[in-house]
Amino acid sequence: xxxxxxxxxxxxxxxxxxxxxxxxxxxxxxxxxxxxxxxxxxxxxxxxxxxxxxxxxxxxxxxxxxxxxxxxxxxxxxxxxxxxxxxxxxxxxxxxxxxxxxxxxxxxxxxxxxxxxxxxxxxxxxxxxxxxxxxxxxxxxxxxxxxxxxxxxxxxxxxxxxxxxxxxxxxxxxxxxxxxxxxxxxxxxxxxxxxxxxxxxxxxxxxxxxxxxxxxxxxxxxxxxxxxxxxxxxxxxxxxxxxxxxxxxxxxxx
Amino acid sequence: xxxxxxxxxxxxxxxxxxxxxxxxxxxxxxxxxxxxxxxxxxxxxxxxxxxxxxxxxxxxxxxxxxxxxxxxxxxxxxxxxxxxxxxxxxxxxxxxxxxxxxxxxxxxxxxxxxxxxxxxxxxxxxxxxxxxxxxxxxxxxxxxxxxxxxxxxxxxxxxxxxxxxxxxxxxxxxxxxxxxxxxxxxxxxxxxxxxxxxxxxxxxxxxxxxxxxxxxxxxxxxxxxxxxxxxxxxxxxxxxxxxxxxxxxxxxxxxxxxxxxxxxxxxxxxxxxxxxxxxxxxxxxxxxxxxxxxxxxxxxxxxxxxxxxxxxxxxxxxxxxxxxxxxxxxxxxxxxxxxxxxx
Numbered sequence: 001x002x003x004x005x006x007x008x009x010x011x012x013x014x015x016x017x018x019x020x021x022x023x024x025x026x027x028x029x030x031x032x033x034x035x036x037x038x039x040x041x042x043x044x045x046x047x048x049x050x051x052x053x054x055x056x057x058x059x060x061x062x063x064x065x066x067x068x069x070x071x072x073x074x075x076x077x078x079x080x081x082x083x084x085x086x087x088x089x090x091x092x093x094x095x096x097x098x099x100x101x102x103x104x105x106x107x108x109x110x111x112x113x114x115x116x117x118x119x120x121x122x123x124x125x126x127x128x129x130x131x132x133x134x135x136x137x138x139x140x141x142x143x144x145x146x147x148x149x150x151x152x153x154x155x156x157x158x159x160x161x162x163x164x165x166x167x168x169x170x171x172x173x174x175x176x177x178x179x180x181x182x183x184x185x186x187x188x189x190x191x192x193x194x195x196x197x198x199x200x201x202x203x204x205x206x207x208x209x210x211x212x213x214x215x216x217x218x219x220x221x222x223x224x225x226x227x228x229x230x231x232x233x234x235x236x237x238x239x240x241x242x243x244x245x246x247x248x249x250x251x252x253x254x
Numbered sequence: 255x256x257x258x259x260x261x262x263x264x265x266x267x268x269x270x271x272x273x274x275x276x277x278x279x280x281x282x283x284x285x286x287x288x289x290x291x292x293x294x295x296x297x298x299x300x301x302x303x304x305x306x307x308x309x310x311x312x313x314x315x316x317x318x319x320x321x322x323x324x325x326x327x328x329x330x331x332x333x334x335x336x337x338x339x340x341x342x343x344x345x346x347x348x349x350x351x352x353x354x355x356x357x358x359x360x361x362x363x364x365x366x367x368x369x370x371x372x373x374x375x376x377x378x379x380x381x382x383x384x385x386x387x388x389x390x391x392x393x394x395x396x397x398x399x400x401x402x403x404x405x406x407x408x409x410x411x412x413x414x415x416x417x418x419x420x421x422x423x424x425x426x427x428x429x430x431x432x433x434x435x436x437x438x439x440x441x442x443x444x445x446x447x448x449x450x451x452x453x454x455x456x457x458x459x460x461x462x463x464x465x466x467x468x469x470x471x472x473x474x475x476x477x478x479x480x481x482x483x484x485x486x487x488x489x490x491x492x493x494x495x496x497x498x499x500x501x502x503x504x505x506x507x508x509x510x511x512x513x514x515x516x517x518x519x520x521x522x523x524x525x526x527x528x529x530x531x532x533x534x535x536x537x538x539x540x541x542x543x544x545x546x547x548x549x550x551x552x553x554x555x556x557x558x559x560x561x562x563x564x565x566x567x568x569x570x571x572x573x574x575x576x577x578x579x580x581x582x583x584x585x586x587x588x589x590x591x592x593x594x595x596x597x
Contacts, residue, residue: 072480094538102476
């Protein structure tokens with residue numbers, strides 16, 4: 001069975017640093033795959049390479065078994081692949097609704113729309129509905145995102161990606177800046193998105209969260225996938241061991 | 255902007271965007287409108303018979319018209335966190351090329367004036383595209399690009415004319431646009447008003463305007479969502495150049511000459527007005543309304559000082575002080591807003 005979204009032998013070098021060294025990766029529809037690894041293992045580089053944010057030197061990316069190449073993030077989006085970046089990538093002066101629909105504005109019907117006029121009230125209503133559905137802490141879609149708390153900004157970024165992803169959703173450290181309640185919300189969101197049949201890729205340092213929500217765990221070390229585990233059959237100790245290389249002899253367990 | 259009155263789970267979908275008054279209050283430019291009203295009121299009290307006359311008020315309007323046209327483009331540019339220092343020189347070179355063309359064609363009719371208009375805006379547009387291309391594609395900082403084109407454009411205007419102003423604008427241009435009035439309002443001000451309204455609609459209501467804010471607010475995020483940032487930047491600088499070209503023709507109509515040496519401070523005056531009006535030089539924030547308020551402050555001071563017999567040089571002093579005060583107050587308000595709203 002071929003995976004929904006797959007990378008084979010991706011390599012990328014930055015000067016003297018081999019950020020990705022023949023890295024493999026795969027995720028199926030309707031599952032949560034956690035991508036873990038120590039700092040500098042190549043997690044963010046891999047996500048960038050998979051989502052059109054970075055070119056690779058070698059290797060291929062397959063979507064539904066077909067080779068694809070994304071020159072820009074937009075091309076990945078067009079296939080229903082979305083990323084919640086660690087830096088959230090929000091425009092702080094725009095409000096939540098404007099951020100959510102940025103680059104995909106709903107236009108007014110008819111001539112007005114063709115002249116470039118946007119349907120702001122429809123965008124606000126839809127944004128509010130999306131936040132309600134996610135149980136988000138966002139209380140207003142009309143205040144600038146820059147004035148919101150970290151958790152609220154996070155939920156704007158997540159809501160935006162969830163709204164547009166219909167195949168694969170990447171979340172890069174989505175809970176790093178969050179409190180207990182918001183983290184719980186993010187975990188619930190991830191499960192809900194998976195239950196809708198999407199492939200979810202979670203990059204996280206938090207092993208308990210990884211084990212709580214993931215179906216499979218893939219471990220990166222030194223730019224290479226060193227292990228894949230079924231989350232149900234593994235433990236924090238085993239994951240940390242694979243990340244740090246202490247369990248080298250078990251490499252390749254799958 | 256209160257959410258507290260609503261049930262805990264309802265997400266606010268309108269508020270400041272609701273009534274016009276509320277929206278006005280939420281704008282950072284509203285307090286500077288207060289400053290303008292105070293200045294206006296003070297002169298009105300000090301010299302009601304001279305300051306508060308239709309003649310004087312139309313005079314003020316006439317004086318801001320050309321700068322208003324340029325300020326529309328400048329507002330877009332500054333919201334992207336860019337700057338356009340070249341507007342004064344582009345104005346000059348557009349009016350020079352346009353005047354030369356009209357001179358060569360001869361005649362004083364509308365046909366010649368129309369060709370002159372076309373030439374002026376095309377020349378302006380080309381300079382704007384050059385600015386935009388260098389900023390967006392060559393990645394030279396806008397300050398440097400437009401400082402360079404400021405010099406190049408002015409030099410070319412001087413080469414074309416040998417440094418001597420061309421004083422031959424068709425009479426229809428001068429009579430109808432330069433000095434003409436429609437219902438008592440200077441024609442040049444009506445033209446500027448149309449440009450300002452179109453610019454305001456474009457900035458605040460259309461996707462083009464939304465992307466202008468997005469680029470200034472977070473260029474990386476704008477790129478990630480698929481906005482053609484480079485293309486948009488070229489278009490925005492092109493708009494600024496186009497409007498400087500239009501201003502070149504209006505200036506020719508108003509003064510009957512190409513004002514080669516007279517535009518060296520136009521860029522700084524317009525930038526000051528836009529910034530006084532609440533547009534952030536760091537990008538992402540600003541409004542067309544604010545820029546217009548920012549334009550009327552220096553013009554009102556100028557006229558008022560002359561009337562009450564204070565040396566008009568004080569206007570320069572006052573505008574500089576207001577510029578710094580405006581940015582200071584804005585920073586304070588913004589800091590207070592993020593403290594109050596955050597966490």
